Amino acid sequence: MTRQEFLARIRGEMRKTSGLFAASVAERPAHPQRIADTLRRELSERWPETLEVFRREFERVGGIFYRVPSLAEVPEVVGALARERGARRVIAWHPSALRADLSGPLMAQDLETHLMPPGGLPEAERHGLRAHIAEADLGLTGVDLAVAETGTLVLVSGAGRPRSTALLPPYHVAVFDRTALVESLQQLGVVLESWHEGQPPVGRGGAIHFITGPSRTADIELTLTRGVHGPKEVHAIFVDAPFVG
Numbered sequence: 001m002t003r004q005e006f007l008a009r010i011r012g013e014m015r016k017t018s019g020l021f022a023a024s025v026a027e028r029p030a031h032p033q034r035i036a037d038t039l040r041r042e043l044s045e046r047w048p049e050t051l052e053v054f055r056r057e058f059e060r061v062g063g064i065f066y067r068v069p070s071l072a073e074v075p076e077v078v079g080a081l082a083r084e085r086g087a088r089r090v091i092a093w094h095p096s097a098l099r100a101d102l103s104g105p106l107m108a109q110d111l112e113t114h115l116m117p118p119g120g121l122p123e124a125e126r127h128g129l130r131a132h133i134a135e136a137d138l139g140l141t142g143v144d145l146a147v148a149e150t151g152t153l154v155l156v157s158g159a160g161r162p163r164s165t166a167l168l169p170p171y172h173v174a175v176f177d178r179t180a181l182v183e184s185l186q187q188l189g190v191v192l193e194s195w196h197e198g199q200p201p202v203g204r205g206g207a208i209h210f211i212t213g214p215s216r217t218a219d220i221e222l223t224l225t226r227g228v229h230g231p232k233e234v235h236a237i238f239v240d241a242p243f244v245g
Contacts, residue, residue, distance in 0.1 A: 026186065033128065039187055047178040050148045051238060054181065057151030063234045070241040071100045074175055077237055078140065079109025087137035087171055094118045096158030098142045099243045119159045124180035130164050139169035140163030143176035145191060149184045152212045157205030166209065172231040176240045
């Protein structure tokens with residue numbers, strides 16, 4: 001393929017798009033925590049509508065959505081999807097980060113389950129842990145925010161919740177309740193600002209991950225491949241009963 005042919009192909013693909021969306025710079029809120037608290041109260045009344053928008057957009061970007069009454073049903077869902085895919089080894093956030101210890105019920109589903117350690121590790125042990133996570137078939141995490149407008153999962157790294165749990169295994173399963181829901185990217189920005197108001201919580205990591213569907217990579221021939229730089233499948237399990245703790 002010549003240089004002219006290559007550029008012509010790019011121009012042809014770009015002509016298929018409808019153009020860039022209108023954008024403007026939002027002002028930084030002076031008191032983001034106050035705004036976030038008000039937003040939480042409002043969302044507590046309209047979360048069912050927000051959840052339906054999230055489900056639709058999450059499935060549109062290739063995610064697989066489930067809804068269960070309580071955390072007690074989560075291991076059964078994980079076990080079923082693992083059996084369908086021949087997955088046996090599960091790596092999960094520490095119970096303090098996941099807000100539940102699901103290791104026993106997951107092992108009852110005939111899944112080899114390993115929990116992340118609760119705190120920081122020496123560098124040598126971190127490398128070993130990362131290699132162990134990379135060998136797992138399925139990574140089980142919580143969700144800090146779920147953005148309805150784009151079907152995006154937002155995960156913050158930290159103690160007991162290394163980012164590799166959601167990035168290295170070929171299947172990522174994220175569990176969340178209504179408290180994680182926000183409606184839009186604008187609301188997301190307010191919540192992120194509130195997280196950085198004052199001193200950060202002990203154990204919070206330095207990485208915030210935005211996950212919108214499974215990993216996708218297209219080569220120069222524009223052949224779409226999933227799972228090259230991350231999970232090839234992303235599953236979200238919504239729990240009706242709000243988490244405790």
